[in-house]
Amino acid sequence: MDDGVTAVVIEDDDVVRDLLIDLFESAGVVAYGAASGAEGIEAVRAHDPLITTVDINMPGIDGLETTRRVRDRSSTHIIVVSALTEEADAVLALSAGADDFVAKPFRAREFRARIEAVLRRVKAEAGSTEGVSAPAAGTVPPSSIGSATASADASILVIGDLVVDRSTRIAARDGVDAGLTRTEFDLLAALMETGRRVRTKEELALVVRSRRGNADTRVSELETRTIETHVAKLRRKLDDDPTAPRYIETVRGVGYRLTAGAET
Structure with a gap:
């Protein structure tokens, strides 16, 4: 290194x-x-x-x-x-x-x-991220309803007031860094990349694992419970109430997806 x-x-x-x-x-x-x-x-x-x-x-x-x-x-x-x-x-x-x-x-x-x-x-x-420059102030695109919109800079995803920059690995609400951990960021990016399609807990566990260089496809019950813990912490940092979610909704018994609408 x-x-x-x-x-x-x-x-x-x-x-x-x-x-x-x-x-x-x-x-x-x-x-x-x-x-x-x-x-x-x-x-x-x-x-x-x-x-x-x-x-x-x-x-x-x-x-x-x-x-x-x-x-x-x-x-x-x-x-x-x-x-x-x-x-x-x-x-x-x-x-x-x-x-x-x-x-x-x-x-x-x-x-x-x-x-x-x-x-x-x-x-x-x-x-x-080589050769990727930060977007100029005021160039963040308008939000879409029910899915994350990719901006002119393909590294940026937007939903409502939430902007995720995959090049800098920063997620910000109203311009304020949410302070996500690596795992929380990976989970949020995965959900925003697929919008309303449900991501199972097992699938999200594999996403996190693969981004750490582990290709094993077996997912334990502990790992799925860990995903639940990480998503709960992610929601708290995004000020996302599970009872009235703005960004991430739970599909009971399956996993998670983006909400059908987002505040602008």
Whole structure:
């Protein structure tokens, strides 16, 4: 990878922390270790990492609270690495803002593959935006009803007051960045790209997975529940009330789609 790509490893176990740092550095990523949640939050602020790993059971600020605070400050790709292996633990971690969950003990080669998948995705996104310039002020096209409209710049999708720029990966309402995580942005873009066609939870899980370089087509119940969690968080950030949705509606027992109409 290019110089400047960094990772932060928040882990109180010295052996595990050193192993994770070695895995990042073997993938060409400069990694910084932190032995506590407080140190990790500061390291994320200082180094602006592409990827951050967080242990759950740590003294002081635990991993869930650390994940929440990191997510509030950064769009870094958060991987929770934990000895807690119950489904509820994974759901809690993802609800706190994590993008991925890895159970201990983990396989070094598998974890390295996860790192490389994130790096490939970032490289692909960078390549797709080469030569794409930001639209001038006032050039955002008018909204359409019931579907997302592609602007003259094909990287931009619009519905009502919601503008999604796939080149910069920014989603904004009334010009204000909604602060979406990578997963939330991918889900929103996928829904806007297909409009009123229903996207099943399984299909959305595969969309998120494929954009991280994983071609596996098996979807677990945990992954579909994770999609529900991410969509709920996405709606909160968009100020989208599930009982009277402006952007995303639930098709009970199936999945999600754009609403039939949008406010202009």
